[in-house]
Amino acid sequence: MPSVTLDRFILENEHAHPGATGELSELLMRFGVAGKRIARELAVAGLAKELGTAGTTNVSGEQQKKLDLLANEILLEAFDYGGLVSTAASEEMEEPYIYTRNAEKGRYAILFDPMDGSSNIDVNGTLGTIFSVRRRQLGGDADLLRSGREQVAAGYILFGPATLFVYTSCEGVHLFTLEPSIGEFLLTKRSVRMPARGKGYAANEGRSAGWPASVRAFTEWLKEKDPEMGRPYSTRYSGSLVADFHRILLEGGIYYYPPDSSTGKSRGKLRLLYECHPLALVADQAGGRASTGLEAILDVVPESLHARVPFAIGSMAEVALYERFVRNEAPS
Ligand code: AFP
Numbered sequence: 001m002p003s004v005t006l007d008r009f010i011l012e013n014e015h016a017h018p019g020a021t022g023e024l025s026e027l028l029m030r031f032g033v034a035g036k037r038i039a040r041e042l043a044v045a046g047l048a049k050e051l052g053t054a055g056t057t058n059v060s061g062e063q064q065k066k067l068d069l070l071a072n073e074i075l076l077e078a079f080d081y082g083g084l085v086s087t088a089a090s091e092e093m094e095e096p097y098i099y100t101r102n103a104e105k106g107r108y109a110i111l112f113d114p115m116d117g118s119s120n121i122d123v124n125g126t127l128g129t130i131f132s133v134r135r136r137q138l139g140g141d142a143d144l145l146r147s148g149r150e151q152v153a154a155g156y157i158l159f160g161p162a163t164l165f166v167y168t169s170c171e172g173v174h175l176f177t178l179e180p181s182i183g184e185f186l187l188t189k190r191s192v193r194m195p196a197r198g199k200g201y202a203a204n205e206g207r208s209a210g211w212p213a214s215v216r217a218f219t220e221w222l223k224e225k226d227p228e229m230g231r232p233y234s235t236r237y238s239g240s241l242v243a244d245f246h247r248i249l250l251e252g253g254i255y256y257y258p259p260d261s262s263t264g265k266s267r268g269k270l271r272l273l274y275e276c277h278p279l280a281l282v283a284d285q286a287g288g289r290a291s292t293g294l295e296a297i298l299d300v301v302p303e304s305l306h307a308r309v310p311f312a313i314g315s316m317a318e319v320a321l322y323e324r325f326v327r328n329e330a331p332s
Helices: 006-015 023-044 066-078 118-123 205-210 213-223 241-251 272-285 316-326
Strands: 053-057 063-065 085-090 108-116 127-135 151-159 163-168 173-179 184-189 200-202 254-257 289-291 311-314
Touching: 006 023, 006 173, 006 184, 023 066, 023 108, 023 127, 023 151, 023 163, 023 173, 023 184, 053 066, 063 066, 063 118, 066 085, 066 108, 066 118, 066 127, 085 272, 108 118, 108 272, 118 127, 127 241, 127 272, 151 241, 151 272, 163 184, 163 241, 163 272, 200 241, 205 213, 213 316, 241 254, 241 272, 241 311, 254 316, 272 289, 272 311, 289 316, 311 316
Parallel strands: 085 108, 200 254
Antiparallel strands: 053 063, 108 127, 127 151, 151 163, 163 173, 173 184, 254 311, 289 311
16 A cells, blocks of 8 residues: 655655745645535535536536535635635636735745646546646736646546556656545655556547548548558547546547537637646656647747636647648658
8 A cells, every 4th residue: 555645745845845845736636626626515415415417507608516516616716715726717707816915925826727627527527627827026917827737736637446646746747546534645656657658548539520621630540450550549538537537547548529610619618727738747747749730839928817728638649740740741
């Protein structure tokens, strides 16, 4: 049985950095606490009649589930004391939440997708929370509308058969598993490396009619028979980016959500600040890559808080190929 808890691991890493204030450590540990609370709510949601829609829509026009809102509340509350965070921005809130007492002194701004894959809520499927941490600069939205390379930490909590906490503070990616009987996340894998190449792809191929021809061609290429090159690839798509990304982090492969003209999503569906930047940092730190097809996701600066972006993430080999297809440089 592993015995290094998330808190101990974070604190030991902090001690390796003389001069660290401990604030980032405290902040990451609070994401851990929020993750445990959300996991508990998910475990009893069906019994407590907390499944189903809340009757509201978010800024992107998507129906909000009761658990989207509950997870959002839990996360906001986790940072409501201690003076660490000045601002929280969420996929579920039109405007950022300002912690008024800390607006001027909180050194960090946080961003999150509280319940990623919410179509899985009502069927007891895998869900996730994605988070990103930035330094507060001048305060206000301008602090958030910046490149992904300015994130100081990012990660996700995966709610599946086990609850996992995966994070990076730009020194590798580390994976923890919740041991429910003691209520602690225990270190399961230090310095996770994503395989350089995989065997699977994750995409909502039912929508391929609306994709650019280059992405359709890439998908057909993945399905061609070529045993020497490891083709055909297998499809694995769950409706939860966190779940699909986690498989790819461990086994390699690629997830993509391209522009989709059939549903009017000319910039794709995924939100840059709440989903793409944080997972791109995790991928980058694990030796993988995330791309729009034309540029690294980490280099993209959003025009607005809820900006969407075409997104591909995964192993170096598959993401590089995706980019070649998008640039019309496909292998012959
Ligand atoms: P929600 O968090 O709004 O449920 O969206 C989930 C998601 O952003 C991502 O987790 C999935 O991979 C993707 O959308 C699923 O979208 P489609 O249903 O269009 O395939």
